[in-house]
Amino acid sequence: MKIRYFAWLREHIGTSSEDIPLDQTCRTVSDLVAFLSARSVGHRHALSDMTLVRVAVNHVYVDIDHPITAGDEVAFFPPVTGG
């Protein structure tokens, strides 16, 4: 599974993208957030308040309870500020 981070989440975590084998217990975005938060202090810090974070699965915005599968690209980022 490919995980991507943008803006201050990328800075906190220290990488813009990581490939991780999908843990069997990870069935939703929420499960994945718990799994990733255990990886480092930076991860835990970046994902500690999910009200500040948007999630996209395969380029589509999803809620925290959205299901995920091994082939997905999951991205975490702050509310957008383009334009």
Next chain:
Amino acid sequence: MKIRYFAWLREHIGTSSEDIPLDQTCRTVSDLVAFLSARSVGHRHALSDMTLVRVAVNHVYVDIDHPITAGDEVAFFPPVTGG
């Protein structure tokens, strides 16, 4: 008093502008319309239905009962169609 006509009113009346001495009985735009309508068939035709005509006195839109004085420039024209 200077009278100006635009668009199809100008075509019906056959002139874009005329200088006329202000008749003492002409106190409002409505009086002036009656006065001008007597000048020619073209005038009468152009001014016969004032719901189709807009009036400006000294470049400001006015109603038919607006007062007029000798030094005024009074313009008659159809609803505008610019832009």
Next chain:
Amino acid sequence: MTIRIQEDDFDLASIYAELRAPLSPPAASTAQEGTLSVGTLSAGAISLFIGLVRDINDDQRIDAMTLEHYPGMTEAKLTAIRDQAMRRWQLGKAIIIHRVGKLYPNDQIVLVGATSPHRHAACDATAFMMDYLKTEAPFWKSEQTTDGNTKWVASRDSDMTARSRWQKT
């Protein structure tokens, strides 16, 4: 050069360069007093509207059109419309250009533009100026159709309706 009525064509690129150029500091400080944004010289948002001669109107093909106006009153009305927009929204610059004389399909007829620190102010002011121009500025179009006839364009109720949305309640 904020109101122009001209027979000549206009050049969007040079008008845009004028709008985009930062305000000079005195103008900026007049625009908004009492905040740090006094120094805001860069526009942030630029909205532009351009009207072109259509090749069809009321289901008839148009060969050409002639725009007549009321010199003196036109300038006064356009200036008043621009002033209203400048008072109603926080604008940096605002411009209205309208052509007169004989025009052909796809020719530029009108340009309205506004700059503001805020995008909705720029967009709304542009739409506002167009709606008022359409209903108050003394221009008249006559169209020459491909069958050789010339006719005066009729005003549209939809333009009056559009203008009424700006009336504050």
Next chain:
Amino acid sequence: MTIRIQEDDFDLASIYAELRAPLSPPAASTAQEGTLSVGTLSAGAISLFIGLVRDINDDQRIDAMTLEHYPGMTEAKLTAIRDQAMRRWQLGKAIIIHRVGKLYPNDQIVLVGATSPHRHAACDATAFMMDYLKTEAPFWKSEQTTDGNTKWVASRDSDMTARSRWQKT
């Protein structure tokens, strides 16, 4: 070339020339079937919005800003926003251009444009695309202030409010 994400600057004059160029007949007939306006090749109305880097944000002077985005998702989102506008209004053409990378005050960031036979369709579609771009397209700005700090720009509630006005009831 209706969606562009690029580091390079863009040229308004050439984009305007693209928008102004009459539709080719097949595109025009697809646009509106069953009426004589099938043949309408001239746009009539062109609306443009350009966003520039402001020199002040939240009362702090800005030296530069860096725009990051999510390649792949950005293109998908902008395409979806443009498609929504094309379905909702009768548009001839619609374009969205957004820059990424390092930008300086008064630099162009974004351009949105639409053409239509009707001015309100062109103006509304432009505002709609900006409102959705602001809230859905995955771009993030970090600002470098004159005191040497760099900070991520916070999203604004007003942008969500602006988007909600387009939701049909």
